[in-house]
Every structure is written in C-alpha cells, then in structure tokens.
Amino acid sequence: MTRETPSKTRKPKRGQTREALMAAALDLVVKKAPFSSLSLREVTKRAGVVPTAFYRHFSDMSALGLTLLDESFRTLRQMMRQVRQEQRPDENMLRGSVETYFNYVGENRAHFLFVAKELFGGTPTMRNAIRREIRMFTNELAMDMARFPFLNHFSSEDLQMMAALVVNNVTALTQEMLELEENDEFGQQQVLIAAEKQLRLIFLGVTQWKSSSPATS
Amino acid sequence: MTRETPSKTRKPKRGQTREALMAAALDLVVKKAPFSSLSLREVTKRAGVVPTAFYRHFSDMSALGLTLLDESFRTLRQMMRQVRQEQRPDENMLRGSVETYFNYVGENRAHFLFVAKELFGGTPTMRNAIRREIRMFTNELAMDMARFPFLNHFSSEDLQMMAALVVNNVTALTQEMLELEENDEFGQQQVLIAAEKQLRLIFLGVTQWKSSSPATS
DNA sequence: TTTTTTAGTGAACAGGTGTTGACAAAAAGG
DNA sequence: CCTTTTTGTCAACACCTGTTCACTAAAAAA
Numbered sequence: 001m002t003r004e005t006p007s008k009t010r011k012p013k014r015g016q017t018r019e020a021l022m023a024a025a026l027d028l029v030v031k032k033a034p035f036s037s038l039s040l041r042e043v044t045k046r047a048g049v050v051p052t053a054f055y056r057h058f059s060d061m062s063a064l065g066l067t068l069l070d071e072s073f074r075t076l077r078q079m080m081r082q083v084r085q086e087q088r089p090d091e092n093m094l095r096g097s098v099e100t101y102f103n104y105v106g107e108n109r110a111h112f113l114f115v116a117k118e119l120f121g122g123t124p125t126m127r128n129a130i131r132r133e134i135r136m137f138t139n140e141l142a143m144d145m146a147r148f149p150f151l152n153h154f155s156s157e158d159l160q161m162m163a164a165l166v167v168n169n170v171t172a173l174t175q176e177m178l179e180l181e182e183n184d185e186f187g188q189q190q191v192l193i194a195a196e197k198q199l200r201l202i203f204l205g206v207t208q209w210k211s212s213s214p215a216t217s
Numbered sequence: 218m219t220r221e222t223p224s225k226t227r228k229p230k231r232g233q234t235r236e237a238l239m240a241a242a243l244d245l246v247v248k249k250a251p252f253s254s255l256s257l258r259e260v261t262k263r264a265g266v267v268p269t270a271f272y273r274h275f276s277d278m279s280a281l282g283l284t285l286l287d288e289s290f291r292t293l294r295q296m297m298r299q300v301r302q303e304q305r306p307d308e309n310m311l312r313g314s315v316e317t318y319f320n321y322v323g324e325n326r327a328h329f330l331f332v333a334k335e336l337f338g339g340t341p342t343m344r345n346a347i348r349r350e351i352r353m354f355t356n357e358l359a360m361d362m363a364r365f366p367f368l369n370h371f372s373s374e375d376l377q378m379m380a381a382l383v384v385n386n387v388t389a390l391t392q393e394m395l396e397l398e399e400n401d402e403f404g405q406q407q408v409l410i411a412a413e414k415q416l417r418l419i420f421l422g423v424t425q426w427k428s429s430s431p432a433t434s
Numbered sequence: 435t436t437t438t439t440t441a442g443t444g445a446a447c448a449g450g451t452g453t454t455g456a457c458a459a460a461a462a463g464g
Numbered sequence: 465c466c467t468t469t470t471t472g473t474c475a476a477c478a479c480c481t482g483t484t485c486a487c488t489a490a491a492a493a494a
Contacts, residue, residue: 034337036251037338041482049442051481052444120333120336120338121334121338158414161415165386172385172386172388197378201423201426202418205422207425208424258450267473267474
C-alpha cells in the first residue's frame with residue numbers, strides 16, 4: 001500500500017520529453033545563441049527536466065543537433081516540392097515561387113535561424129550536412145532548368161553555374177530576412193521585392209548568355 | 218624638426234601581450250570554434266599568459282572581438298581601395314578585380330573566417346557591425362557603377378539592387394572558398410572561375426535591364 | 435495479476451569558467 | 465638616483481559544465 005503523500009514532486013512526464021528537448025533547443029537558438037554554444041543543462045532546464053534525463057533520448061548535444069537539422073530540412077524539402085508543383089512556365093512563375101518560399105521562411109523562422117547559424121558556426125559535421133543539402137537543391141534546380149526549351153542547349157556546367165547563382169542569392173536574401181524583426185512586415189516586403197528583381201535580372205542575363213569558354217577538358 | 222616628442226604619450230613597446238591575445242584568438246577561431254564560443258582562459262592559455270593578464274588589455278571577450286573585427290575590416294577596406302585603383306573600365310576589369318579580391322581572401326583566411334563565423338553566430342553587436350560594413354561596400358559599389366556611362370541612367374534603387382546582387386554573390390563565393398582546404402588550389406581555382414562567370418552573367422543581365430516598376434516615388 | 439522495460443529523479447564527481455584582490459617586477463618619468 | 469605607473473603572476477571564490485551512478489515511478493509485456 002502506497003501512502004499517497006499529496007503533493008511531492010510530480011514525475012509523470014511521459015514520452016513527450018524528447019520533443020520538449022528539441023523545442024527547447026530551438027527556442028534557445030532563436031532568442032539567444034547559436035546551437036553550438038548551448039549547454040546540455042541549459043536545454044534540459046528550459047525543457048523542464050533534470051539534466052540526466054537528456055541521455056534517455058540523445059547520446060549528446062551533437063546528436064540533438066543532427067536531429068534538429070534533419071527535421072529542418074525535411075520540412076524544407078517538402079515545401080520545395082510544393083513550389084515545384086505549382087510551377088508553371090509562365091510570367092508569374094518567378095513571383096509565385098519567390099512568394100511561396102519566403103512565406104515559408106516566415107512561418108519557420110526558428111528552423112531557418114538554426115540552420116543559418118550553423119552554416120558557418122557549427123561543427124564540421126553540421127556544416128557538411130547543411131552544404132550537402134544546399135548542393136542538392138542546386139542540382140535539382142539545374143535539372144529543372146534543363147527542362148525548359150530555351151535553356152536546354154546550355155552545357156550542364158553552365159546550368160549548374162546559373163543554379164548556383166540563384167541559390168546563392170536566395171540564401172543571402174533569406175539571411176537578410178531572418179535578421180529582420182518578426183513583425184517588420186514592411187522590411188520583409190522590401191526583401192521580397194528585391195528578391196524578385198534580382199532573380200529577374202539574373203534570368204535576363206541567362207537569356208543573353210553564351211558559353212564562351214569551353215573550360216575544362 | 219622631426220625630433221622626439223618629449224610628450225606624455227608613452228608608448229614604448231607596450232603591446233606585445235595585447236597582440237599575442239589577438240593572434241591567439243584568431244588562431245583558435247581558425248582551427249577550432251567560432252569566436253563566440255571561445256573562453257577567456259582558453260585565449261590567455263594559447264597566448265602564453267595567465268588569465269588575469271587579459272584584463273590589462275581588454276575589458277572582456279567581446280571587447281577583444283570588436284577589436285579583431287576592426288582589424289579585419291581595416292585591412293579589407295585597404296584592399297578594396299587597391300582594387301578600385303587598378304580598376305579600368307575595360308574588358309579585363311572584372312577578371313582582374315575578382316582575382317585581386319580572392320587572392321586577398323587567400324592571404325587573409327584567418328580574418329575572413331573570423332568575420333564569416335560571426336556574421337550569423339555572433340552577438341547582435343557584432344552582427345550589426347559586420348552588416349553595416351557590408352552595406353557600406355554595397356553603397357560604394359553602387360556609386361562606382363553610377364559613374365559608368367552605360368549605367369548612369371538607372372535609378373539609384375536599381376543600382377543599389379544590382380550592387381547588392383553582386384555583393385551577395387561575392388559573399389557566398391567567399392564563404393565557399395573558406396570552406397576549402399588552404400592548399401586545395403584546384404578547388405580555389407574552380408571557385409574563381411565560377412565567380413567570374415557568375416559576375417559576367419549578372420552584368421549581362423544589367424545591360425538588358427529596364428526598370429519596369431517605378432516603385433516608391 | 436506479476437514481471438520487465440522504459441523514462442524520469444537527485445546526489446556527487448572532476449574539471450572548466452569569469453572575476454576579485456593583493457602583490458611583485460619592470461619600465462617610464464622625473 | 466627615486467617614484468610612479470604599467471603589466472604581469474598567484475591564490476581563491478562561486479558558479480556552471482558534462483557525465484556517472486543508484487534509485488524509483490510509470491508503462492508495457494507476460
């Protein structure tokens with residue numbers, strides 16, 4: 001027979017602790033420091049558990065980081081698929097894609113901030129994982145471009161170069177967007193307009209491009 | 218006339234330790250972690266002094282960081298001046314500028330790595346300082362562009378947008394360059410070639426650009 | 435039910451952290 | 465020379481870090 005002393009320390013936390021840890025880490029990244037400089041105890045404190053509970057779910061902080069990274073890119077890929085489905089090769093394609101993308105950024109600030117801060121500040125493992133993912137996006141964009149009739153005469157190196165140009169800029173603009181306050185709708189609109197203009201200019205250059213240097217081989 | 222000023226400004230060789238601290242911090246940033254996650258003791262240890270000696274030169278780590286940032290941008294601005302001086306508006310202008318710039322990046326890896334890692338991972342103070350500097354470069358580039366006859370009919374907004382496009386890409390390519398091993402000369406050459414192509418494509422777009430949206434009046 | 439596996443707690447450790455204060459050597463100023 | 469200011473050292477503090485161990489409540493399996 002267990003003597004029910006009314007209110008001692010409650011323990012029933014059940015299996016949502018893992019998600020609480022991930023949410024806590026993301027939260028701290030948003031309003032404090034890059035993930036790399038978070039401490040295990042800090043995260044567990046914010047998640048409302050004792051430090052040792054951490055080890056029931058992750059082997060160490062870097063494991064948590066990789067899980068978070070995976071989560072970030074899973075949702076991002078899912079959005080890219082959506083952008084691609086909506087994509088019709090007409091006038092408004094560019095504007096639509098840009099809007100969809102930056103809307104998504106706005107709705108997933110935490111994940112994007114996490115990735116942006118790790119892109120250079122993280123461990124080599126993290127950095128490589130992120131860069132691999134970005135390279136993948138670049139490749140897919142290059143392949144998408146190759147399907148357009150007025151682009152498919154370019155060499156794959158040129159297409160790759162053009163795709164990289166686009167991705168570089170979108171990345172930079174995303175970072176710019178993330179530096180803005182969450183409620184700075186005017187600033188966000190400005191970035192969006194700038195993004196559209198810059199991409200339009202790039203595609204203007206693409207239509208004029210002729211591969212003058214055969215390069216390697 | 219140029220005699221020793223017998224003034225009260227005493228500055229014999231006061232600086233050995235101070236510079237050792239800065240060098241140590243930079244060194245740790247290169248081969249370990251972002252500056253934000255360095256500890257005071259770590260830096261003093263590498264500099265070969267006792268922790269308390271630190272306070273004779275800097276009030277805290279963030280003061281060291283800002284000094285380092287200042288140093289980085291002072292040398293960078295100096296190089297930009299050099300690029301601008303060499304700049305003649307002819308065919309080889311772009312290639313020459315790109316080469317000069319990336320050469321400089323290679324010779325100052327430590328400073329660029331420091332800046333790159335703080336650009337997103339640093340404290341708000343640091344981030345703002347860096348972004349202000351980048352914005353300054355963008356403005357100067359826009360002003361340089363305005364001096365070209367075939368560009369001076371663009372609105373200053375358009376010029377600003379184009380300059381931002383260039384700066385965004387150079388920044389991204391610089392980061393790409395920094396991710397390479399210091400002795401990976403092939404990879405570095407590849408980045409340089411890509412950089413030149415991308416910038417050429419951008420300027421191709423610029424020549425075709427016409428400001429369709431008058432935007433804000 | 436009983437048994438086993440999972441997921442939480444709390445105390446304790448060895449070590450790293452920023453910062454303090456008192457003190458000493460060395461350089462600068464007279 | 466002597467005095468003052470600068471610049472380093474050493475010891476100590478209170479705190480935070482990751483990680484271990486033994487223990488227990490709750491959930492799952494039997």
